[in-house]
Amino acid sequence: MATYTLPELPYDYAALEPVINPQIIELHHDKHHAAYVKGANDTLEQLEEARDKEAWGAINGLQKNLAFHLSGHILHSIYWHNMTGDGGGEPLAADGVGDLADAITESFVSYAGFKSQLTKAAATTQGSGWGVLAYEPVSGKLIVEQVYDHQGNVGQGSVPILVFDAWEHAFYLQYKNQKVDFIEAMWRVVNWQDVAKRYAAAKERVNVLLLAP
Numbered sequence: 405m406a407t408y409t410l411p412e413l414p415y416d417y418a419a420l421e422p423v424i425n426p427q428i429i430e431l432h433h434d435k436h437h438a439a440y441v442k443g444a445n446d447t448l449e450q451l452e453e454a455r456d457k458e459a460w461g462a463i464n465g466l467q468k469n470l471a472f473h474l475s476g477h478i479l480h481s482i483y484w485h486n487m488t489g490d491g492g493g494e495p496l497a498a499d500g501v502g503d504l505a506d507a508i509t510e511s512f513v514s515y516a517g518f519k520s521q522l523t524k525a526a527a528t529t530q531g532s533g534w535g536v537l538a539y540e541p542v543s544g545k546l547i548v549e550q551v552y553d554h555q556g557n558v559g560q561g562s563v564p565i566l567v568f569d570a571w572e573h574a575f576y577l578q579y580k581n582q583k584v585d586f587i588e589a590m591w592r593v594v595n596w597q598d599v600a601k602r603y604a605a606a607k608e609r610v611n612v613l614l615l616a617p
């Protein structure tokens with residue numbers, strides 16, 4: 405049995421229109437995300453074979469492939485739930501996400517400052533990558549990360565709670581080469597309820613990153 409499986413979408417292909425059209429959602433989920441799941445499972449099998457045969461000539465490539473495909477699977481699994489056709493706006497206490505709103509203000513001074521930083525991080529990622537809002541357990545605050553590919557340039561132990569996919573396959577069929585326009589539009593479908601749940605869960609994971617015994 406495969407270790408990783410492709411999760412079902414929490415909505416139909418047309419649910420995020422007009423921000424993301426159905427063709428992109430279908431290709432992105434059914435083809436691209438599925439390829440990362442298969443890549444992670446295939447790499448685990450190759451590593452098992454390498455252990456059995458004590459054949460470690462390809463170990464560097466296999467470890468890199470595992471990180472790439474597994475991170476791609478995890479980030480996409482978060483991405484689908486981070487969006488909803490009824491989303492957008494600013495997280496507010498009146499909507500039941502007050503703790504998240506307060507954490508954003510504490511970590512970035514203002515919501516506007518946070519939004520600007522995450523927008524720029526996602527839109528200016530060189531090549532392929534992501535803009536990520538993450539809970540950083542050492543400081544207990546939120547940080548923005550600019551992730552190259554799926555796994556590079558990430559603070560160890562940080563927990564992603566809101567992710568913006570800046571790979572071309574996420575937007576090119578609709579937005580062409582205007583990545584900035586796509587990132588700006590993404591704010592209209594952010595599912596703050598999901599982000600708030602992820603923030604609360606991340607805070608509860610106390611002492612998972614021990615800096616000293």
